[in-house]
Amino acid sequence: MNEGQGNTDEVFGFFTEIGIINQLSTALFAKSLPDGVHPSHFSILNHLVLRGDGKPPLRIASAMQVTKNTMTHSLKVLQHKGYIDVQPDPNDGRGKLVFLTETGRSFREDAIVRVSAIFKETIGEDQIAIMRRIRNDLEQMRKHLDDNR
Amino acid sequence: MNEGQGNTDEVFGFFTEIGIINQLSTALFAKSLPDGVHPSHFSILNHLVLRGDGKPPLRIASAMQVTKNTMTHSLKVLQHKGYIDVQPDPNDGRGKLVFLTETGRSFREDAIVRVSAIFKETIGEDQIAIMRRIRNDLEQMRKHLDDNR
């Protein structure tokens, strides 16, 4: 038996499983977000709250693991909805800085409540246990992939 | 401390980690696929080889966890490239059946070799170990999400 082939199937199957979980959880997430706000857009708001706002788009893009093109587009949407405010960086003529508005903050608060409620219906103690069990391994895997891309 | 909020952050963080791994692995995968073939399209070919062809599109769609609209589009692309052959189902006037062509089979073979080579550069023994460790938990999580959507 070909060892390389065996590993390939194993790797394949693993990433397929990851992909499906991502797919299903994103769908579940999207359903619980009000008003057609996309999960990735919410994630940006969430990131700004947790890590602090006033950051340049490129930094946010790398944190969210998307390209800068995508970030330009997402920020335009969030700005249009009035959730963020984008200003030129006073210290860098090329740069911009992204700030949360009050509307953005309270939208995120409300969404968190809603999402929690929906998640509680689906995610039980067994699932939480799984998450705790494999969290470290996942983190390590993510770091490895991130460093070697 | 609010227990529900705690769980929400935990769940959030977990799915974020899953999302990033999916993102990075898909990108890695895409890079190693020749000729602009999308990972999801390759997955369809792979599925047809592993599970056998001659299946209706809807069945493939549910196996791949995409909507039937998406499957219609993907099959059109694969057919246009000559990798599959779609015929009407003789037992169901509404249905179609999807068959692999020889071109499709050999394309998949070649791609597997190429992908294996790229993956070997990035995925080491440590990563394989992680995959083996958490594989069962992931599968259980996937099944749970699939059943409760």
Add this chain to the structure above:
DNA sequence: ACTATATAGTTCTACGTAGAACCAAAGGAG
């Protein structure tokens, strides 16, 4: 048999995302 409902696929439209080319400002080398 007849009608109502369910199912298989398609089409139209909208949207998130990435790649490539591009512009503008910053930073470094001489």
Add this chain to the structure above:
DNA sequence: CTCCTTTGGTTCTACGTAGAACTATATAGT
């Protein structure tokens, strides 16, 4: 100071995907 390279963002284009509305066939209930 000048030129070259790097970096932050935008624009244009292409593509995978989903939602909704639609057609056609099949199935169930009476």
